[in-house]
Amino acid sequence: MQIDLTVNGKRTSLDVEPRLLLAHALRDSLNLTGTHIGCDTSSCGACTVLLDGVSVKSCTVFAVQASGHEVTTIEGIGNADSLHPMQEAFWSAHGLQCGYCTTGMIVSAVDLLQRNPDPSDDEIRAGLEGNLCRCTGYENIVKAVRAAGAAMRSGDARHSVDELMPIHPPTEEPPPSGEGIIPQQLQEAKA
Amino acid sequence: MAFTAMVGARIRRREDPRLITGRATYVDDVRQVGTVYAAFVRSPYGHAKITSIDTSALKDDEHVLAVYTGEDLHHAHNLKSSLPVAHKMPDLKTPPHYALALDEVRFVGDPVAIVVADTPYLARDAAEKIVVEYEEMPAVVDPEKAAAGPPYVHDSLGTNVAFTMPFSAGDPDKAFAQADVTIKQRIVNQRVAPVPIEPRSMVANYDAGMQQLTIYSATQIPHLLRTQLAVVLGLPENKIRAIAPEVGGGFGAKLNVYPEEVVVSWVAMQLERPVKYIETRSECFQAMIHGRDQIDDLEIAARSDGTITGLRLKITANLGAYHQLLTPVVPTLTLLMSHGCYKFENIAAEVVGVFTNTMSTDAYRGAGRPEATFFIERAIDLVAQRLKLDPVDVRRKNFIAPSAFPHTTATGLTYDSGDYENTMDKALALVDYAGLRKQQEELRQQGRYLGIGLSTYVEVCGMGPSAAMPAAGWDSATIRIEPTGSITVLTGVSPHGQGQETTFAQIVSDELGVPIDQVSVIHGDTDKVQYGVGTFGSRGTAVGGAALKLAIDTIQAKAIKIAAHQWEANPDDLEYRDGKIQVKGDPSKTFTTAEAGFLAFMGDKLPPGLEPGLDATRRFEPPNFVFPFGTHVCVVEVDARSGEVKIVKYLAVDDCGRLLNPMIVEGQVHGGIAQGLSQALFEEVVYDDSGQLLTGTLMDYAIPHAEQVPHYELDHTVTPTTVNPLGIKGIGEAGTIGSTPAIANAVIDALAPFGVVHIDMPLKPEKLWAAMQPKNGSAR
Numbered sequence: 001m002q003i004d005l006t007v008n009g010k011r012t013s014l015d016v017e018p019r020l021l022l023a024h025a026l027r028d029s030l031n032l033t034g035t036h037i038g039c040d041t042s043s044c045g046a047c048t049v050l051l052d053g054v055s056v057k058s059c060t061v062f063a064v065q066a067s068g069h070e071v072t073t074i075e076g077i078g079n080a081d082s083l084h085p086m087q088e089a090f091w092s093a094h095g096l097q098c099g100y101c102t103t104g105m106i107v108s109a110v111d112l113l114q115r116n117p118d119p120s121d122d123e124i125r126a127g128l129e130g131n132l133c134r135c136t137g138y139e140n141i142v143k144a145v146r147a148a149g150a151a152m153r154s155g156d157a158r159h160s161v162d163e164l165m166p167i168h169p170p171t172e173e174p175p176p177s178g179e180g181i182i183p184q185q186l187q188e189a190k191a
Numbered sequence: 192m193a194f195t196a197m198v199g200a201r202i203r204r205r206e207d208p209r210l211i212t213g214r215a216t217y218v219d220d221v222r223q224v225g226t227v228y229a230a231f232v233r234s235p236y237g238h239a240k241i242t243s244i245d246t247s248a249l250k251d252d253e254h255v256l257a258v259y260t261g262e263d264l265h266h267a268h269n270l271k272s273s274l275p276v277a278h279k280m281p282d283l284k285t286p287p288h289y290a291l292a293l294d295e296v297r298f299v300g301d302p303v304a305i306v307v308a309d310t311p312y313l314a315r316d317a318a319e320k321i322v323v324e325y326e327e328m329p330a331v332v333d334p335e336k337a338a339a340g341p342p343y344v345h346d347s348l349g350t351n352v353a354f355t356m357p358f359s360a361g362d363p364d365k366a367f368a369q370a371d372v373t374i375k376q377r378i379v380n381q382r383v384a385p386v387p388i389e390p391r392s393m394v395a396n397y398d399a400g401m402q403q404l405t406i407y408s409a410t411q412i413p414h415l416l417r418t419q420l421a422v423v424l425g426l427p428e429n430k431i432r433a434i435a436p437e438v439g440g441g442f443g444a445k446l447n448v449y450p451e452e453v454v455v456s457w458v459a460m461q462l463e464r465p466v467k468y469i470e471t472r473s474e475c476f477q478a479m480i481h482g483r484d485q486i487d488d489l490e491i492a493a494r495s496d497g498t499i500t501g502l503r504l505k506i507t508a509n510l511g512a513y514h515q516l517l518t519p520v521v522p523t524l525t526l527l528m529s530h531g532c533y534k535f536e537n538i539a540a541e542v543v544g545v546f547t548n549t550m551s552t553d554a555y556r557g558a559g560r561p562e563a564t565f566f567i568e569r570a571i572d573l574v575a576q577r578l579k580l581d582p583v584d585v586r587r588k589n590f591i592a593p594s595a596f597p598h599t600t601a602t603g604l605t606y607d608s609g610d611y612e613n614t615m616d617k618a619l620a621l622v623d624y625a626g627l628r629k630q631q632e633e634l635r636q637q638g639r640y641l642g643i644g645l646s647t648y649v650e651v652c653g654m655g656p657s658a659a660m661p662a663a664g665w666d667s668a669t670i671r672i673e674p675t676g677s678i679t680v681l682t683g684v685s686p687h688g689q690g691q692e693t694t695f696a697q698i699v700s701d702e703l704g705v706p707i708d709q710v711s712v713i714h715g716d717t718d719k720v721q722y723g724v725g726t727f728g729s730r731g732t733a734v735g736g737a738a739l740k741l742a743i744d745t746i747q748a749k750a751i752k753i754a755a756h757q758w759e760a761n762p763d764d765l766e767y768r769d770g771k772i773q774v775k776g777d778p779s780k781t782f783t784t785a786e787a788g789f790l791a792f793m794g795d796k797l798p799p800g801l802e803p804g805l806d807a808t809r810r811f812e813p814p815n816f817v818f819p820f821g822t823h824v825c826v827v828e829v830d831a832r833s834g835e836v837k838i839v840k841y842l843a844v845d846d847c848g849r850l851l852n853p854m855i856v857e858g859q860v861h862g863g864i865a866q867g868l869s870q871a872l873f874e875e876v877v878y879d880d881s882g883q884l885l886t887g888t889l890m891d892y893a894i895p896h897a898e899q900v901p902h903y904e905l906d907h908t909v910t911p912t913t914v915n916p917l918g919i920k921g922i923g924e925a926g927t928i929g930s931t932p933a934i935a936n937a938v939i940d941a942l943a944p945f946g947v948v949h950i951d952m953p954l955k956p957e958k959l960w961a962a963m964q965p966k967n968g969s970a971r
Binding site: 140 | 215472687861865889898903
């Protein structure tokens with residue numbers, strides 16, 4: 001079947017089997033492998049994407065059902081040049097370990113803040129009940145969502161990974177960096 | 192000013208940018224041209240004879256490339272169809288474990304056939320068209336029934352008992368004869384499922400021209416996987432490349448060589464195409480290793496002051512249908528740690544490992560130690576309850592004293608360092624223990640049931656000295672100073688969430704004086720990285736990090752020689768200080784590692800006799816395990832109307848020696864607590880009597896949501912170890928080990944007014960509600 005959908009702002013047409021799940025269409029037809037699959041019962045939430053701005057588990061949506069709609073995956077939420085505040089908050093709060101649930105968790109959390117921009121910790125926990133994490137015990141995920149909420153409410157700009165790097169603390173006399181690493185006196189000595 | 196230390200700082204993880212943006216590559220994200228997809232046909236029975244396998248429906252299917260059964264594999268050239276088990280037990284029964292079942296299936300999920308098709312959907316369709324006829328056989332799932340006699344899981348053995356291991360220390364009979372009080376209790380440590388969110392995943396390819404097999408697998412042990420594949424497939428080990436790309440959680444369940452890894456590799460060799468297999472969650476519940484599943488029969492001898500004088504113990508371990516890589520080792524670790532952090536001298540014990548018609552048990556986060564900690568921490572509370580003593584006082588009475596370290600235990604371990612009372616006192620002060628007990632009393636008057644539970648754990652990790660391990664216990668690190676000054680680290684451990692790309696870079700940054708973003712840490716690829724043993728047993732940093740420190744030492748020594756030659760100085764007069772070379776005590780002039788690396792590359796300004804290049808590969812052989820410890824305190828309220836447990840407070844004070852990155856340490860503890868808590872309250876793998884798995888999906892098996900776990904308060908003490916040059920202990924499993932008994936002790940403490948002494952996990956509301964009902968018509 002021919003379907004037309006907009007994924008991360010880009011219009012795309014696909015020829016799909018009627019039974020193909022949206023999760024597989026995104027991953028295998030469009031190579032958007034940031035959407036992960038962790039179960040077969042819509043329990044884990046690793047495959048969460050936004051469908052017309054609302055979070056859905058893409059393993060519970062047929063690709064054909066997404067025809068005519070807009071899909072946003074983790075790749076469309078933000079990238080290294082422009083991290084979404086939620087991505088930055090997960091990074092800063094150590095809200096992830098193995099990273100497998102993380103992309104779906106971030107998408108769900110983005111949706112949660114759209115519905116409730118200033119959630120309490122209990123509301124965050126309840127709002128993420130469709131997403132399972134086995135690594136973090138959720139402590140730092142809650143912390144990250146809280147921090148992202150604060151950042152978004154205060155209208156903080158997006159940052160790039162490079163802006164948040166380098167992550168070494170300041171030094172009075174910085175050790176040699178990558179560029180021009182060959183020390184001047186050695187170059188002269190060599191000449 | 193000195194170069195500010197990275198070690199000890201809360202550095203954001205360097206692996207995270209790719210993970211938070213969806214740009215990381217897990218096994219299922221590996222794209223190779225020409226990939227075909229495998230599906231397995233699995234046993235629907237706990238125990239059955241295979242009478243026929245009919246694949247004829249696939250004969251003319253243009254989308255199906257191949258079908259293989261156990262029979263095909265059994266007769267395949269070079270293929271040893273039995274899978275490895277690593278152990279050092281002379282009398283262990285090791286029945287064959289075929290990669291695909293031959294004649295007989297022994298648990299639900301036992302793989303019977305593999306089919307390969309053009310797409311994953313078509314492979315699943317094809318698997319359903321294979322008709323397997325079975326003749327059901329009697330199954331046994333209860334390890335005690337299995338130990339008693341037939342039916343046998345492996346008829347050829349004539350028994351289900353895989354091994355028995357007796358143990359005795361001191362004079363337990365005398366201890367029991369002289370005891371003021373003896374307490375008997377059966378404590379069941381139920382079977383649980385590891386449930387990493389990424390299921391088992393693999394893609395294998397065979398380059399016939401190069402005669403090279405490459406397997407990407409979601410594994411914790413790429414090198415050990417390569418070695419075992421070489422043995423089983425009959426290939427030279429140098430013709431196999433095993434890659435653990437991004438791995439989505441392991442928890443011990445990916446510390447294995449699975450039949451599927453062997454079969455998929457072999458099929459890729461037959462087809463000379465990339466063959467990908469990603470299991471479903473249902474398959475994961477059936478055929479990924481399970482954890483725990485012990486019946487621990489305990490008898491404790493104590494004096495009336497709470498001093499525990501003797502322990503009798505029978506550990507009945509349900510091994511499942513087959514040995515996996517470390518199956519029989521796990522319960523032996525329980526025995527080794529059966530005295531916890533207490534000075535028990537008189538122990539009589541027996542470990543019995545039993546086959547049943549269930550999935551194998553193996554190493555799951557903690558692997559044997561959570562079971563020991565659970566029963567011993569419950570035992571302390573049982574003693575306290577019987578003698579009407581405060582459980583804190585009973586602990587204090589029996590702790591190994593800080594002055595007694597290194598301390599050799601009755602089971603023969605040497606605890607490196609510890610101060611158990613210190614962490615407990617810190618925890619008690621932080622929770623206001625006396626205040627809590629007072630509050631508990633007040634609430635009881637109002638018909639509200641608060642429970643306070645302690646767990647003072649010690650665990651054995653940093654696995655470990657090679658002599659004490661089923662296989663090698665060392666690990667490795669290579670450091671290369673590249674000509675332009677960046678530093679490449681190759682580590683033999685295989686992190687999958689533990690953050691060593693960051694912590695190892697922190698160490699290198701400090702010691703070799705480079706910004707952390709100049710350090711790249713590479714792992715998980717046997718063609719890139721020197722042999723390493725892998726990530727498990729909280730060894731990644733305690734062993735792999737220690738190897739890294741040795742490599743740093745070698746680099747520094749050579750860099751000093753290079754600097755000395757430049758400065759026309761004696762190397763003995765130079766030192767590394769704050770990451771740079773200087774004349775001892777004189778920071779006015781410095782020489783950097785990068786400068787030394789550049790000269791080592793140029794090669795023409797080196798001291799006579801010194802080889803060019805600045806790199807080093809070192810291995811660390813741990814002289815001992817490490818023994819992190821701590822105190823967890825849990826406060827719960829149990830609702831008398833519903834039996835529901837509300838966690839009011841959770842505090843953990845852990846001691847893992849020096850902290851390299853406190854943020855990462857805390858993350859490990861958080862996750863560990865959640866897993867241990869979840870075993871106490873929610874999780875349970877259930878088989879029915881015929882071996883049918885009743886908890887086969889995430890709808891039936893309860894891993895916790897965010898709402899079901901509390902906020903954790905953490906603190907720590909620092910008692911370094913001398914076992915490794917970093918002074919650190921592992922922290923990957925401590926949270927899981929410490930938390931389960933803290934929760935259970937709290938819940939059972941809450942129910943003490945109802946005369947409750949012990950309830951087996953999971954402590955579900957229906958069990959608790961039932962225990963709170965008036966018995967024999969007498970109201971409480």
